[in-house]
Amino acid sequence: MLPDLSGFDLAKHGLSGLDLKPSHLWTDDEMDRFLDALRLECADPVLGMRYTKKVAQALLDLSQCRRCGRCCDADPDHPENNGVIVQEEELKTIAKHTGIGYSVLIKNTYREKKPGNRSIRYLKQPCPFLSPQGCKIYRSRPTVCCSFPITNVVDDGKTLVKISVRCDYGRDIYKTVLRMTHDSAPPI
Ligand code: SF4
Ligand code: SF4
DSSP states (O other), rough: OOOOTTTTOOOGEEEEGGGGSSSOOOOHHHHHHHHHHHHTTTTTOEEEEEHHHHHHHHHHTTOOOOOOGGGSOOOOOOOOGOOEEEEEEHHHHHHHHHHHHHHHHHTEEOOOOOOTTOOEEOOSSSSSSTTTEEETTTTGOHHHHHHHTTEEEEEEEEEEEEEOSSSSSHHHHHHHHHOOOOTOOOOO
């Protein structure tokens, strides 16, 4: 597979030429350095496939969650990205299950800053529902918490799969995708 590396400065990370080599032929060292570079640049890869629950699950099945809780906590390296996408309907469900007022919950969220996506809300991180025992609202947690590190992004009207390489689980999944050859059956 040749990932879409347009716009990614490979030379800056000492990876010049990687864009000309099919990713299933990358050495383990090249693969790790490439993933480290993505992480450093906060450039989570977007796959050219439509996001559906079935596709997300098939990708999640490629590896296993380490249950480290990092996705619930603030990311000190990228404070600009701290937030858990939450729909207003999900906040209403959380309010119902926890007894916390919707207006109180809303105060723990902020709106997307980019124009065009202002309807998207985020729970501030560290997530207010994170406890030493784990998620306090596990049964009513937002959808994104159920499918992380597989998320999605809307591009040109299409909802595409995005993989967070913030954690080893996401790295494993993306490595498997990159290791597929043109002839390999896709994981879905
Ligand atoms: S999804 Fe990733 S960051 Fe979140 S608990 Fe699992 S391994 Fe950790
Ligand atoms: S709602 Fe639960 S699973 Fe989701 S980020 Fe918060 S603590 Fe983590």
